[in-house]
Amino acid sequence: MALSLARLRSIPIPLPPLPEQRAIAYVLRTVQEAKEATDRVIAALRELKKSLMRHLFTYGPVPLDQTEAVELQETEIGPIPAHWRVVRLGEVVKDSFSGGTPSTKKPEYWGGNIPWTTSAILNEDDIFLSRFQRTITELGLDRSASKTAPKGSLIVGTRVGVGKAAVAGFDIAISQDLTALVLKSNVEALFAAYLFKSAFLQEQIRERTRGTTIKGIPRRDLLSILIPLPPLSEQREIARMLQAVDARIEAEEKKKAALEALFKTLLHHLMTAKIRLPEEFVARFAEATP
Template sequence: MTPTPPTTTTTHLPDGYRLTELGPLPEEWRVVRLGEVFDIQQGKALSRKRDKGIRPRPFLRTANVLWGHIDLRTLDYMDFTPEEEKKYALQQGDLLVCEGGEIGRTAIWEGQISGVYYQNHLHRLRRKAENIEPLFYMYWFQAALTLLGLYRGTGNKTTIPNLSRTRLAAFPIPLPPLPEQRAIAYVLRTVQRAKEATEQVIAAARELKKSLMRHLFTYGPVPVDRADAVEMQETEIGPLPTHWRVVRLGEVMSLRRGTVLPSEVPHSRYVGLEHLDSGEVLIQRFGYAAETSSAKAIFQQGDILYGKLRPYLDKAALAEWSGVCSTDILVLIPKKIAPLFAAYLMHSSYVLQHAIATTTGVNHPRTSWKALAQALIPLPPLAEQREIARMLQVVDEKIRAEEARKAALEALFKTLLHDLMTAKRRLPAEFVARFKEGSSNE
């Protein structure tokens, strides 16, 4: 489908630009049809009779093709004859475009593993000429379909919308000079890889936190390599340091009671379950009482907010300010226990498993303070409580810093994707000149 012609007039075009069906573009950029520069082929149709066959081979589905990434964690198998293997073999640089589902979602095959093929709900795009950088066009599809609103209504009007080969081949696409394609792809890939590296750091930090919590709530704030030196005792909740106590949660925390109508405190900060993040001890988001209806629970600074609805979601946080909250949140007052330690304790297996075990109801499973108060928990001396909380807080601060970096990279990628693909922003000529030889992966 041809995009709607832009309304910009030539009198408003920047110097060196001309008006095209894709909008204003540099004069040296051409507009061509996708089928002119890419060979398009759909994969093998699924067959129940030949689900495994005598030559089962792994193949890619639409679920494996994400924006800019191919997920190989789960692969299905289907029988491929020698002729089909040759026909549907993937080559490095092939683009895979979703024919159904999220129509047009595109990723590049980079030869991650050998002997993988693809099914008929994917189009394979293979460049016909050397003046094409496939990685550039992977990002072009992402920009066109997620940011620029191009190719709308391109799916066939069947029971399940799909993108035919004919329609795909007719897509108008920009054709910048090859060095500029490579330079743009390089910049976008660099930002994308930085974001992926940050995601890996976040995942590793989260795993570290889980491991650290198990260690700290078992041995206390001692180095892992000195855990054997801690004098331990056997308790009803497992081995603990001999100077720790085992108490019930209700002995160190109490329930704050009292509700208020939103109309009485319209400017108070409001916390709902949607504002509490699983596994996190601080409140990152909130609303206002005026935006809600029905009675709300009151909480004070230093209270612990615990989500009693679907407790397996593991929602508990320390209130750093006063406000009101959903009545599906228990407001707990720490006593004889450090508040931040108490917040982390609510995420420990001692409380989480007890809460899940005491849940009642099917459609809206909840625990209650009466049940939760009976949970057996470890209670270190106050100084150790504070040190345990401090150590966990350091990891949490690292995670938050990396999440902020990820958000910044995502915003940067989105901005660059839009601006570079529309030529609203041009890369410096001396930078582009570096890509006259070689690929965008340099």
């Protein structure tokens, strides 16, 4: 619906004295600039993480100035340290299964104490799955194709949200969109979750994805994906380094959210005079250029 010029002109607006206008604009601009600076930090950290992943999955957890000392081997997935192996994902998986959805026409299947989810809950950046969509009952679990993925297993989107992956933070029942991978003891689950964020693994997933209306990757094709397999100690160190960057990104995201909330609150309160800036602060803007 269009707003006429006459209607626009008739809208009442608050009009504080000019020095107070300038002071309000200064405060809001300062918060806005802080949020923009935080956005730039987040973008830089995300680029750092991409570069770090390329480095770690090529040379291992070694400093940049020591990469020339790392003996590399050429493999189907690119260069990796000579003491690493390339294996099929299925070689490090003890058990794998997809899930299902209890009938929504049966209310007795829903609202129990068993967490249940589809792939919609997974974000691309997630490393841990710490949320769920709904809960189901024991009856709903028993009388459907849904299965419970144990805590610590890798949950992968294989039907919707293909390629997203995170480590289950608790036992959780899964839908048909997801596949649970119970890993063997020679694989660190967090390392495996970070592998699923890598470009070379995502490319393999895209090559194996099928379907038109609903695209997915068959479990056997998922398990055929090639992955690098460092010693367990190096897997853990790689995961630790990437978690450190993720923790910094999360802290900056929280800072950004706090600044956005502060801006909205100040905008509302200052424009409606619910709060007023101190007179001595406003006085600084009496002769300032707008």
